[in-house]
Amino acid sequence: MGKSKRKVPGINASSTADISFILLIFFLVVTSMNSSLGLDVRLPKPPEDEAEPPKVFKRNNFTVFVNMNNQIMVTLGDKEGEEVEVSDLKDLAKTFITNRDNLDIYPALEKDTIVYVDAANEEHPLPASSFEGRGEIMVAKKHVISLQTDRATQYQLYFDVQAQLYEAYTELRDSLAKARFGKPFDALDENDQMVCRLAYPIMISEAEPRKYEK
């Protein structure tokens, strides 16, 4: 009966602030900010000694060469190479890959049918009659973008070139997504994204860097 009247002494909490300050400082020291952004690429399989490099028709070839003085040269098929700026690369690559006007200097277009794709099993596309994005599309299936560097090329420029080329593909997929599905690429579900990826597969081949004798 008398118990309920007894007052519980309050705990002195004035040092909690100090304790949490110490914890805070500890975490500030041992951790680092998340800086895991980057350009996601897939390298080709290691070269096999016996295997002949696949033959590529000249018109299907788009060569980007970055030299030791960090100049960029673009060669289309057997045309004369010309020096370009990094910022031009994206549009050049897009014109090359799409070949909208069906010109002889750009890669040959082939008819491809968009089918329903199961993202988990990309080897076996399943045709589905209810699939809204299906239909025919003209794509340059056999194009190759060949990227060559010198051993002395600066990494930042190489990165910029890669980023431009990847952005070209990203924009092409995005416009296909908008045309076929009425949504931007990022808003599509996994299967529809795979459809766009298969329509514009990334075909960037990287040759070994050249080492020129001085």
Add this chain to the structure above:
Amino acid sequence: MSKFGNKEKAEMPELNTSSLPDLIFSILFFFMIVTSMREEEVKVDVKLPKGSERVLTEIEHKSSVINVYVGVPTKAEDRARYGDRNCIQLNDKISGINEVRDFVNDGRKSMKQVDQARMKVALKVNQHADMGIVTDVKMELRQAGALNVLYSADKLAEKGE
């Protein structure tokens, strides 16, 4: 002057600090969430290349990532030992190109099954490095079967957006 006369008697009201611990705790939780444990000490200067946000992607599964650093050593003693050139750093030490393959294979073995399948190598290369060393590393990665590569980069501060 009675208005100003009794200054010494006026007492400063005490500041109520009872919410201070809560405040600090929330800052603490904020930092615990946004940051991640520092896994290795970076011994080379990696000033990452800058790229447009449109092409950059973020790593989703941090446990499946292996870091390879390339840059000029930051410490004077390392520079005296390895020279004033771009070096490769694996784990906590500066290594030669021939160690890359074993490093990647060992890293893969120590991962969980799920992470092994989606293993990714983050190349943290200084923007001023030359392509020669980067290509050598890439060649080793291809030989090791580590084909998923992320060229780590920083966001470019874009003007006019």
